[in-house]
Amino acid sequence: MREVNPVRGVNVSGRPIRILLSGVFGPFGVDDEFGRKENIMELFHNQVTRGQDTASFRFFHRSFGLYFLAANVNADVTVLDFPSRGRFEKEVAQGYDVVGISFIAPNFVKAREMARITRRVAPGATIVLGGHGAAVEDVEEKIDCDHVVRGEGIGPLRRLLGQDPDAPIVHPTLPSSERSSVFGLPAPGIPASLLVPGVGCVNGCRFCSTSHFFGKNYTAYLSTGRQMFETARRIADETGTDEFFVMDENFLKDKQRALDLIDEMERHDRYFSFHIFSSTETIRAFGLHNLERLNVTFVWIGVESSSSEGNFEKNDGLDARRLISQLQERGILVLASSILCAEHHTPDNIQNEIDFMIGLEADFVQFMLLTPLPVTKLYKDHKARGLLRMDLPLEEWHGQKELSYRHPDFPGDAAQRWIDSAFRQEYEANSCSLLRVIRTVVKGYERLDRRWQLDAGQKARKRMLEDCARAWAPVLGGIAHLAVNRQERERALDLARRVRRVLPPTLLDRLKSPAATALAVAWRARVRLLGDSIQPVTIVTRTQAQRIRIAPSTIPVEVVSDDRERVSDQIAAVAMWATEPTLAN
Numbered sequence: 024m025r026e027v028n029p030v031r032g033v034n035v036s037g038r039p040i041r042i043l044l045s046g047v048f049g050p051f052g053v054d055d056e057f058g059r060k061e062n063i064m065e066l067f068h069n070q071v072t073r074g075q076d077t078a079s080f081r082f083f084h085r086s087f088g089l090y091f092l093a094a095n096v097n098a099d100v101t102v103l104d105f106p107s108r109g110r111f112e113k114e115v116a117q118g119y120d121v122v123g124i125s126f127i128a129p130n131f132v133k134a135r136e137m138a139r140i141t142r143r144v145a146p147g148a149t150i151v152l153g154g155h156g157a158a159v160e161d162v163e164e165k166i167d168c169d170h171v172v173r174g175e176g177i178g179p180l181r182r183l184l185g186q187d188p189d190a191p192i193v194h195p196t197l198p199s200s201e202r203s204s205v206f207g208l209p210a211p212g213i214p215a216s217l218l219v220p221g222v223g224c225v226n227g228c229r230f231c232s233t234s235h236f237f238g239k240n241y242t243a244y245l246s247t248g249r250q251m252f253e254t255a256r257r258i259a260d261e262t263g264t265d266e267f268f269v270m271d272e273n274f275l276k277d278k279q280r281a282l283d284l285i286d287e288m289e290r291h292d293r294y295f296s297f298h299i300f301s302s303t304e305t306i307r308a309f310g311l312h313n314l315e316r317l318n319v320t321f322v323w324i325g326v327e328s329s330s331s332e333g334n335f336e337k338n339d340g341l342d343a344r345r346l347i348s349q350l351q352e353r354g355i356l357v358l359a360s361s362i363l364c365a366e367h368h369t370p371d372n373i374q375n376e377i378d379f380m381i382g383l384e385a386d387f388v389q390f391m392l393l394t395p396l397p398v399t400k401l402y403k404d405h406k407a408r409g410l411l412r413m414d415l416p417l418e419e420w421h422g423q424k425e426l427s428y429r430h431p432d433f434p435g436d437a438a439q440r441w442i443d444s445a446f447r448q449e450y451e452a453n454s455c456s457l458l459r460v461i462r463t464v465v466k467g468y469e470r471l472d473r474r475w476q477l478d479a480g481q482k483a484r485k486r487m488l489e490d491c492a493r494a495w496a497p498v499l500g501g502i503a504h505l506a507v508n509r510q511e512r513e514r515a516l517d518l519a520r521r522v523r524r525v526l527p528p529t530l531l532d533r534l535k536s537p538a539a540t541a542l543a544v545a546w547r548a549r550v551r552l553l554g555d556s557i558q559p560v561t562i563v564t565r566t567q568a569q570r571i572r573i574a575p576s577t578i579p580v581e582v583v584s585d586d587r588e589r590v591s592d593q594i595a596a597v598a599m600w601a602t603e604p605t606l607a608n
Contacts, residue, residue: 354467
């Protein structure tokens with residue numbers, strides 16, 4: 024086994040260790056020898072709004088964990104995100120001591136090919152596997168590698184390099200998403216920044232790969248409210264936006280930390296807004312009033328099932344419809360997730376599950392097939408019962424087409440037909456998610472506008488909601504024009520009138536509306552002619568040894584996109600549309 028010389032990050036030649044950290048190669052979301060068309064590299068278009076045609080939300084997430092590794096070791100580190108196969112090989116040939124490959128189970132074949140390329144091009148390099156794909160059973164024997172990191176990766180990489188695994192965590196500055204758009208229109212304003220308070224979740228739901236991957240424990244990177252506030256303030260000052268996506272499986276679980284963060288914002292009169300994940304029991308314990316004080320604007324909730332038979336302790340006593348309505352009245356967007364083709368589902372009762380999720384009227388709904396992923400209790404139970412489909416390639420274990428376990432009531436393509444139908448039914452009944460987003464934001468604004476007196480935090484929240492409503496309201500004409508049915512058209516027109524009444528449009532708002540409609544029509548034509556595939560650009564980020572501890576807010580980076588696809592004329596045309604208003608202001 025190849026080993027790195029553990030002498031303060033310096034290799035045997037005396038120069039700093041050189042590390043390449045890479046996500047898997049593209050193209051993504053296509054049927055080829057390395058992947059499947061259903062495994063799209065876009066979270067929402069893959070499993071949330073994919074049934075909403077051109078109204079689907081489109082954006083990419085970087086391989087966040089790789090940037091945290093790069094910021095927390097003393098070495099020359101290159102992060103390669105969204106490379107092509109050829110671009111990865113070209114980078115490996117630059118002579119790295121360590122090559123780290125991060126992947127998920129459906130990208131197993133790509134990771135194996137990348138390891139093969141590394142052995143051929145850089146035979147002296149140490150190969151390290153990480154990410155959720157590292158949980159694949161016997162992955163050390165299936166992929167030619169030297170080390171496998173399961174769970175939190177900063178400590179193990181530091182130990183591999185002979186560095187202090189318990190040194191303080193440096194939080195890098197990263198956007199939460201790339202190239203955000205809907206109807207082909209770029210999302211207005213600066214994208215929300217990423218904030219990672221910690222990893223893991225103690226709830227341990229038996230299907231959850233995140234909870235089990237981290238041993239059903241929680242590792243805090245930012246353990247106090249003050250640390251969170253100071254980190255958020257530094258990042259916000261660098262990026263120009265006070266909006267954050269909190270990448271934490273169950274952020275409100277540490278109630279005191281969140282309350283202390285509120286106190287810090289109020290004490291400094293600096294108010295950020297947060298998109299969070301949360302289980303329902305933590306929301307109820309934290310309280311709706313505190314959610315408003317924290318300025319939460321989006322929450323992803325695991326509703327999972329309509330019945331006690333298919334649900335989990337976290338949802339005991341839950342009235343999901345009431346809770347979602349209460350959140351929306353406060354201007355908080357809700358994404359509710361659901362599991363289809365679970366053990367208790369049959370063709371006779373699964374439609375009830377879909378109807379339940381539709382009836383929640385959440386702003387977004389995620390449908391996923393029950394998928395026993397390696398490391399979870401569900402996987403171990405199904406393996407013990409002989410239910411796992413070990414003949415099914417890992418490329419198919421993505422939860423949007425085939426079941427990875429044998430279910431007597433959903434053979435063949437039955438699962439795919441049900442999940443496709445669920446997405447379409449939800450869209451036709453509740454209209455596109457963008458319309459719902461605007462409606463919820465307007466509700467929250469109206470609620471605050473009716474109050475005689477507002478404190479500083481409420482005033483900041485009201486401004487944020489107004490900016491968001493004004494930013495997206497011009498798209499309502501396009502939604503009406505391209506409506507999936509008469510009901511959506513009437514909803515869009517009614518909501519447009521409501522927005523004009525509550526927030527009289529400026530001249531710029533009036534000009535944007537027909538422009539947005541025209542560009543949405545152009546995008547639909549493009550999709551009809553060329554398909555809706557969007558590939559992410561390659562991003563190369565380089566950090567230097569000995570610099571990361573000096574000034575983490577000014578880490579020297581080089582972002583390269585030499586594989587960047589040509590931006591279409593339609594996207595270029597809306598650049599002006601996206602400049603005003605800015606959500607951060």
